[in-house]
Amino acid sequence: MLELIFILKDIILPIFVLMVIGFIIQRRFHLNVQTLARLNIYIFVPGFIFVKLYEAQFSASLFGKVFLFFILYVLLLFIVSHISARLLHIKDGKKATFTNSVLFFNSGNYGVPVNDLVFKSDPFAMSIQVIVLMLQNIFLYTYGIFSLQSVSVGKLKALLGYFKMPVLYAMAAGVMLNAWSISLPSFVWVPANYIAEGMISLALLTLGAQVAMLRLTAQLSEVYFSLIIRLIIGPLLTLGIIYAFGLDGVFAQALLIASAMPTSINSAVIAQEYENHPDFAAQIVLFSTLMSTITVTLVIYVGRLLF
Template sequence: MKIFIQVVLPVLVIFASGYGLQKWKKLDIRSISTLSLYVATPAMVFRTFYETDLNIQYMNMVVFSFILLFLLIFINKIYSRLTKQSESLESGLILSTVFMNSGNYGAPIILFAYGEMGFHYSVSILVLHAIMMNFFGVYYAARGQAGIKTAIKSVLEMPPTYAVIVALLFQWFDIKLPETATSAISLVADVTIPVIMIVLGMQLAEIKLKQFKWDKIAYGVVVRLFVSPLLAAGIVYFFQMDPLLEKVLIVSAAMPSAATTTLYALQFDAEPELVSSITFITTIFSILTITPLLYILG
């Protein structure tokens, strides 16, 4: 109960405030999310990569993430073949079970649970997962329509991608920013997590649940909230990692479906109702699964 009150509850309260605000005022989410994507998140990402001493742990993080990605895709393909699902439904299941909400949900949970060092790892995971989702997510949502070309374009349109590149160049060439610049960047970066949490609550308020396919939703919940963290725990066993990074990776893998995938599903007509349903239900059910996982990991 202590973990729930200190770590999970504050996050849920902020989500709920965004949800309630959107139900009440019907704001333009696109404007707020654009502010987050183009201003706040790049500032946070730049500060993290500018200040962080990159080492082998970050390479482990990249390798881990790709192994988990391909394992989850493989599981979905096996399930789709065995149950004779259409390509569209297979794409919808991949969107809703492979890509986790490591940004809006995972980053604040990890910040509350593991402090600043865990949060630094979480921001790196956030950027990596966003790039992977913008490539592989778009590819699976749009296959047969736009495919790889659209996926590459999607990655190149992400401002945080360039924030990482610039920060790494500053590190490699030992370029020191003046204190006024770092203070300004930090001021903007500090608002990122609250803003993206509120945006998630607003996005959940906009999800329209019409027709529930309970067998597919149950499958999505099991894969996203149970199979994914179990796979993550198995993968980290074979790496020599910082114990804190191990915990951050497992907790990130246990996050509900990424809200962004609903946008891809809508844009490319990849079972949008199913993806929205799984996103909503996994977010609700994660309240029951995150707390015991944090307790088990310590």
């Protein structure tokens, strides 16, 4: 019970405060949500990724293990989401948004604080979460954008269009400058930090604004299926991987908790940017975040029991 109170007070409540502010502002001033999404994609997310990759400290061995887990986990989720989409007769652009809602989970402004709370700032556990966050961002801004664009402009144009995205160059710059231990001058590092620190706030405000424009549909079966896969089947798949490869301790527990996060806010942001069922994406993010108050708490409890 105490664990639930901590998560609600320290993790969930701050997230919903910012969402409510975005909701109220949208209702009062009728902002251009498309502009908010573009600010996220073209400025704040690249800045956030650059800073996190530049600051990250982890060994090649740890990165390799988490990378292999991530590839296997995402592959299994992809198969489950595609089977579900067929059963629900979800097609074309909506199918891409549905799949993205399952594959992309909130490793940053939700996963990082949860990790910090559960493991009490353990640097090893946080390194695992940072690697998952990095891989999620790379995957989101490669496959995630490609899947949405390819529906309307075709696969070749979608692939070429990705190279216009600043997030690609932010990732490359962050990794290379980190690897080469290059110090950045303050006139670069200070504004980069300002941008990175604003990303979470703007993303949550954007989600709140999207929610304010939502028209909840009577048929929510697709949303429910997304929640089941993301919040229940996802952690169960991770448990299977953990036992199959004999993982244990903090490493296993951190992976299990990381896999239990709700749908990424940025999946709704890119759906808004590319106008691919943004209401559907925002509904999933909203309900996924709400339901995670229960499921994430249970996963934390199970992780502590098993590992």
